Amino acid sequence: MRILVLLMSFILLVSTCSCSVAEEALAPSGVTYQIFVGSFRDSDGDGIGDLRGIIDRLDYIESLGVDRLWLSPIHPSVSYHKYDVLNYEAIDPDFGALEDFDRLIAACKERGIGVMLDLVVNHTGEEHPWFRQACEALQNQVDSPYIGWYNFTQGQGMHPVPGTDWYYEGQFGAHMPDLNLDSPDVRAEIARIMAFWQARGVCGFRLDAVTSYYTGAPLANRDFLRFLSETAKAVDPDCYLVGETWTDAATILTLYGSGVDSLFNFPAADSTGTFVQAALGGKGAAAARLMAEWNAQLRDASPASMDAPFLTNHDLNRAAGMLRLKAPFEKAAAMLYLLMPGRPTVYYGEELGMTGSGLDENKRLPMVWSTAEGAVLCAPPAAADQKQRLKEGADVQDTDPDSLLNWYRQVIALRRQAPELARGVMTAIDLGEPALACYRVADDGGEVVILMNLSQTDTLSVSLSALNAAYVDGCGQPALDGDSLAMPPVSCALLRAE
Numbered sequence: 001m002r003i004l005v006l007l008m009s010f011i012l013l014v015s016t017c018s019c020s021v022a023e024e025a026l027a028p029s030g031v032t033y034q035i036f037v038g039s040f041r042d043s044d045g046d047g048i049g050d051l052r053g054i055i056d057r058l059d060y061i062e063s064l065g066v067d068r069l070w071l072s073p074i075h076p077s078v079s080y081h082k083y084d085v086l087n088y089e090a091i092d093p094d095f096g097a098l099e100d101f102d103r104l105i106a107a108c109k110e111r112g113i114g115v116m117l118d119l120v121v122n123h124t125g126e127e128h129p130w131f132r133q134a135c136e137a138l139q140n141q142v143d144s145p146y147i148g149w150y151n152f153t154q155g156q157g158m159h160p161v162p163g164t165d166w167y168y169e170g171q172f173g174a175h176m177p178d179l180n181l182d183s184p185d186v187r188a189e190i191a192r193i194m195a196f197w198q199a200r201g202v203c204g205f206r207l208d209a210v211t212s213y214y215t216g217a218p219l220a221n222r223d224f225l226r227f228l229s230e231t232a233k234a235v236d237p238d239c240y241l242v243g244e245t246w247t248d249a250a251t252i253l254t255l256y257g258s259g260v261d262s263l264f265n266f267p268a269a270d271s272t273g274t275f276v277q278a279a280l281g282g283k284g285a286a287a288a289r290l291m292a293e294w295n296a297q298l299r300d301a302s303p304a305s306m307d308a309p310f311l312t313n314h315d316l317n318r319a320a321g322m323l324r325l326k327a328p329f330e331k332a333a334a335m336l337y338l339l340m341p342g343r344p345t346v347y348y349g350e351e352l353g354m355t356g357s358g359l360d361e362n363k364r365l366p367m368v369w370s371t372a373e374g375a376v377l378c379a380p381p382a383a384a385d386q387k388q389r390l391k392e393g394a395d396v397q398d399t400d401p402d403s404l405l406n407w408y409r410q411v412i413a414l415r416r417q418a419p420e421l422a423r424g425v426m427t428a429i430d431l432g433e434p435a436l437a438c439y440r441v442a443d444d445g446g447e448v449v450i451l452m453n454l455s456q457t458d459t460l461s462v463s464l465s466a467l468n469a470a471y472v473d474g475c476g477q478p479a480l481d482g483d484s485l486a487m488p489p490v491s492c493a494l495l496r497a498e
């Protein structure tokens with residue numbers, strides 16, 4: 001009997017594997033890679049990362065298994081971060097030219113990688129011609145259509161227009177005047193900007209500063225998100241939008257009422273979020289339960305949307321510091337968020353364990369291609385007051401099977417075998433062991449079970465027959481012995497429902 005069961009599971013295993021291998025050639029991983037462009041790769045020796053630099057590093061990006069890039073803003077701007085845009089339809093000369101952008105899109109397309117831009121429409125740069133013309137009109141006491149493009153008030157307000165009794169709204173400072181998003185002209189311009197980049201091959205947009213569109217007015221923000229979403233999808237139904245919603249869970253659920261594809265899951269991110277806390281505390285079961293509850297709430301708010309889990313981004317401290325610079329904690333946090341339903345986003349260098357905290361500039365330090373003497377890296381942002389503490393760069397980690405880089409590659413490769421993770425329904429399974437995260441994810445095409453051991457010390461065994469699932473693949477060397485799957489400390493496994 002036992003032999004028969006073994007034989008049957010072997011046949012099932014073989015058939016499942018050959019099937020998933022065939023799918024694997026085509027299946028996207030559903031993972032996005034966030035690039036802070038000026039710090040990633042410099043192609044022309046001026047110390048500033050650029051578009052050609054990204055093209056030069058597509059082998060590396062492809063080796064991660066990600067299928068989408070989110071580029072930080074690439075438009076002309078006076079700042080190093082370029083979140084104060086001066087021209088939405090051009091490329092900052094620091095980063096290259098439109099031809100370089102077209103070349104990047106084409107090179108990415110050959111590899112099955114989509115490119116998403118950062119859409120910064122809460123505000124423009126102070127030197128944007130629209131704002132300059134509006135201010136000059138107010139100063140000269142003449143009319144201008146651009147006065148209606150910003151939120152000017154007379155008598156009092158946030159920032160004064162010199163030489164007048166007018167003020168303007170600038171939630172992020174005087175250098176970033178907020179656009180009047182109620183203006184039909186502004187909305188038409190935003191629609192034009194999106195269509196311009198969609199026509200050049202962009203597959204989606206990361207929406208900057210969603211909660212500041214209408215500060216303190218979540219319902220107005222929801223409605224504006226709906227406008228953006230409908231506008232983008234009218235041009236390209238597959239265009240993907242993900243919003244920066246740096247706020248609480250209840251507000252995020254309200255914003256999902258817009259039907260937008262995704263909103264970044266800030267409550268699960270950062271040092272206090274579900275992933276880092278579960279990794280540090282070995283609390284796999286609690287993390288699976290919390291994430292299943294969240295995904296059910298999200299589905300209720302917007303059935304067609306998907307979660308956007310991440311650990312950190314360009315505004316948050318680097319994950320390595322939160323995870324005490326210890327690889328086992330970093331690996332635990334990585335497998336946890338990379339195997340969640342939805343579309344996870346990896347912040348560049350997180351896969352190496354790059355460090356940085358405090359000033360924003362420290363969170364955006366140069367990508368560490370190598371720590372060898374004379375290695376060509378970007379120059380750090382001028383105001384950065386921390387040095388990179390990472391010891392081994394991408395070159396060394398590439399050849400080390402136990403490196404964090406190869407862990408990211410392995411976990412993302414595992415995810416590619418489970419297309420259900422994109423849009424499936426998540427159900428947590430309590431195995432009575434706090435360190436074990438276990439959950440089912442099912443969609444119309446199939447059903448997988450994800451199993452993770454977040455313990456840093458103990459190997460834990462699970463009966464597969466109790467889960468009605470067969471082992472497919474894993475990371476961290478899960479060992480199958482008959483019906484029992486032994487999960488070493490910090491390991492994960494993909495099972496397929498029988």
Ligand code: CA
Pocket residue numbers: 042043044045046047048049050094
């Ligand atoms: Ca450069």
